Amino acid sequence: MSFDPDAVATVTVDSYGTLVDPSAAVDALDAHVEDTDSISDLWRTKSIEYTMVGNFVDAYQPFYDMNRDALRYALSAHGVDLDDETVEEILAVYHELEVFEDVRDGIERLIDGGYPVYVVSNGNPEMLDSMVDHAEIGDLIEDAISAHEVRTFKPDVEIYRHAAARTGTPIESIAHVAGPPFDIQGSKHAGMQGVRLDRTGDPWGSFGAEPDLTVESFYEFADALGV
Template sequence: MSFDPDRVTTVTFDSYSTLVDVDAAERALAERVADPEPVSRLWRSRSLAYTFVANAVDAYQPFYEMNRDALQYALDAHGADVTTEERDEILAVYHELDVFDDVRDGIERLHDGGYDTYVVSNGNPEMLDSMVEHAGIGDLIADTISADEVETFKPDAEIYRHAAARTGTPIDQIAHATAGWFDVLGARHAGMQGVWVDRKGDPWDGFAGDPDLTADGIHELADELGV
């Protein structure tokens, strides 16, 4: 399926790895862990795995708590001697992750071009509020929509349908932009157009279909929408 810009009236964005850089959390680990890279990788992968499993076994809890548990597992798995207080200080970096350079200007192009823009994320409301404030996009984002509102995580179709209802937009008029391959597939399955924001030049895993559009950043999406 190819991208159809004429159908799009609303653009939704994922947060982590799309608007803000989760790899920046490795620096917080580096202050307390001798070899932070493998801990950081396991932390992120375990965090995502918890969301997938939670959907399947009805074990929802707010993402900040799941992310804390994933961090603790990663620290334990690598034998890191970190106190609970230090762990929570590492976790708190999620409230001030580095913002990608194109975020403010790219979303502003879409906003000024007449598109409604939202954030749709697994993050709980407090995380999203701090992210929007830290990114300086509060005047451009109509609202944030959290998995916490429906107590289910991506790529469950319910969160995308809920987002469409919250935006007041027919679901097939939404383009969802995300760095997460599973998020692209979830959005497409629910009826949105899925835009893969491939910031790292990674190969796409096409086992369950392709994105409607692949963009290296938000400006390329704005180009495709003609704004």
């Protein structure tokens, strides 16, 4: 399927890695461990795994708690024992992530073009509130929609359907912008147009539906919408 800009009435965006840069969490980890890259990669993988498994076994807990469990697993798997205070210090960085440089101007173009913009994220409300405040994008975002509201994580179709209801937009009239393939595929499966924001240059896998559009920045997405 190719991208249809004329069908878009509302834009939803993912949070971490799309609006804000989570690499500061890696830097915080680096201050306490030696094998930073390996631990960080496992932390991220387990965090996603736990949310998806939680969906299937009815074991929901807020994403911040999932992220803590994933971090503790990654540390344990590498034989690292950090005290609770240090673990919380590392996790707290998620409340103070920096916005990517294209976000403000790019989203302003979307707004000026008549497109309301909402965050749709696995993050729990406290994480999203602090993310928006620290990044100073509250004036750009209509609202932040959390997985906590439906107690299920991406890529479950329920969160995208909930987002459509919260925005008051037919789901087929929403373009969802995100980096992770599972988020793109989930949004498409629910009926949205999936726009991949590829900041890393990672290849798209051979499994599942491809994005309707791939861009490198919010500027390029605004171009695709003609605004």
